[in-house]
Amino acid sequence: MSIRRASLLLLPCLFLAGMLYLKGRSLPAAAPAAIPASADNWGLSFPTEGESPVGNATAADLARYNAYYLGDTGKKVIYLTFDCGYENGYTEQILDALKKHNAPAAFFVVGNMIETAPDIIRRMAADGHIVGNHTYHHPDMSAISDQAAFQKELDDLAALYQETTGETLPMFYRPPQGKYSTENLKQAQALGYKTIFWSLAYVDWYVDNQPTAEQAYSKLLPRIHDGAIVLLHSTSKTNAELLDDLLTKWEDMGYTFAPLTDLPEAAAQPNL
Numbered sequence: 165m166s167i168r169r170a171s172l173l174l175l176p177c178l179f180l181a182g183m184l185y186l187k188g189r190s191l192p193a194a195a196p197a198a199i200p201a202s203a204d205n206w207g208l209s210f211p212t213e214g215e216s217p218v219g220n221a222t223a224a225d226l227a228r229y230n231a232y233y234l235g236d237t238g239k240k241v242i243y244l245t246f247d248c249g250y251e252n253g254y255t256e257q258i259l260d261a262l263k264k265h266n267a268p269a270a271f272f273v274v275g276n277m278i279e280t281a282p283d284i285i286r287r288m289a290a291d292g293h294i295v296g297n298h299t300y301h302h303p304d305m306s307a308i309s310d311q312a313a314f315q316k317e318l319d320d321l322a323a324l325y326q327e328t329t330g331e332t333l334p335m336f337y338r339p340p341q342g343k344y345s346t347e348n349l350k351q352a353q354a355l356g357y358k359t360i361f362w363s364l365a366y367v368d369w370y371v372d373n374q375p376t377a378e379q380a381y382s383k384l385l386p387r388i389h390d391g392a393i394v395l396l397h398s399t400s401k402t403n404a405e406l407l408d409d410l411l412t413k414w415e416d417m418g419y420t421f422a423p424l425t426d427l428p429e430a431a432a433q434p435n436l
Contacts, residue, residue: 206344207219208233217364217387229346229359230359232360232393233363237390241420242421243393243422244268244421245271245394245424246258247398248273248399249397258407265415266421268423270294270296270334270336272296272297272336272360274301274321275324278321285329289331294425295329297333297357303340305317305343305344305348311351314348315351318357338360362393364383366380368400369399380403380410385417
């Protein structure tokens with residue numbers, strides 16, 4: 165399989181203000197330890213199935229900026245995350261499956277999701293899940309060098325969440341499109357956010373071309389690993405239909421589920 169195709173399989177769908185989503189983009193091969201100085205897409209490679217993938221930057225280098233793509237790699241633990249660009253009729257089914265398994269998750273939402281589905285946002289919070297900041301308008305944040313403009317995208321989303329739920333938005337941020345730069349990581353850190361990438365994803369975002377359950381399992385089961393931060397999309401019909409069974413399969417493999425608030429400090433993480 166080519167590097168382009170292998171990388172493309174790991175690029176998340178990125179929804180813009182409702183019904184738009186971006187087509188897949190090519191990702192570079194995994195880079196050495198240093199974080200690229202220029203804006204780039206987050207990308208992964210999987211040298212060995214069942215083990216932690218290699219990212220564009222190491223966990224240790226990301227940790228300098230309170231950024232993560234892996235959790236505790238010394239435990240059979242999974243951190244579930246969902247990107248929520250808009251409500252496609254499946255989020256409550258996903259929430260039901262999470263509740264059945266007592267599995268905490270983080271939902272990274274944009275302004276449109278809060279505006280059009282406030283009751284679901286309130287349920288996320290009431291069910292004890294983290295609602296994270298995916299920015300208000302879902303722009304390419306790596307193209308924003310001005311700290312005030314960068315902060316406004318995050319502050320506007322946080323203000324809308326507080327207005328909707330009466331609660332303070334948890335300080336977790338996921339860059340739209342997985343696009344980042346060292347400057348972005350510093351900007352988010354200065355605002356008190358943890359930047360959350362991912363170590364496992366699959367092509368689940370094309371709403372008119374959804375994968376079969378078998379196709380989903382072929383990526384999500386052999387590639388799961390200790391400390392995985394899993395990215396799924398709440399707009400996916402396949403995800404809604406298989407999540408209950410998927411969580412059961414992971415549990416049968418010995419995994420438990422933890423919230424992002426349990427992410428270890430860099431000094432406590434093994435194998436960095």
